[in-house]
Amino acid sequence: MPHLLVERVLGTIEGFPIGGRRMERALVRSDDLAKRILRIHTSIGDLGIRLGPGALHDGDVIYADDDLVVCVDVEADDVLVAQLATVAQAVEIGHALGNRHLPMQQEGDTIVLRYDPLVEELFRERGVAYGREQRRLREPLRHAHAPHGHE
Secondary structure (H helix, E strand, O other): OOEEEEOOOOEEOOOOOOOOOEEEEEEEOHHHHHOOEEEEEEOOEEEEEEOOOOOOOOOEEEEEOOOEEEEEEEOOEEEEEEEOOOHHHHHHHHHHHHHOOOOEEEEOOEEEEEOOHHHHHHHHHHOOEEEEEEEOOOOOOEOOOOOOOOO
């Protein structure tokens, strides 16, 4: 099977002209979206993806020829989605989560992070409104990269 190198995204599946071509969804994990180099298995062989970190997203078209269009399909993650009610609660939870070095996302007034039973317990204990769900993340969960030490 051939190996092809992808160095740019061709567009997104929402606006891409598929026409009569077959559509294939290449399944990746949300963590893979943060990688600069990635190998994706497809029906035409492996596609080597070489993009900048964070340049790949759910729904991106990464390959197209006369017969086939391949787009990225991100697996659903098991996540906690929390709505913090007050600034005080946001500071308290932000401090607790920051000490655990957990990757997360902010989406509007909510935070999203990978399911962790200890975090769920923390949310329950602190009265945080939250839910557990399967969610397809368009962007990878990220750490807040602030250099620091623990003395």
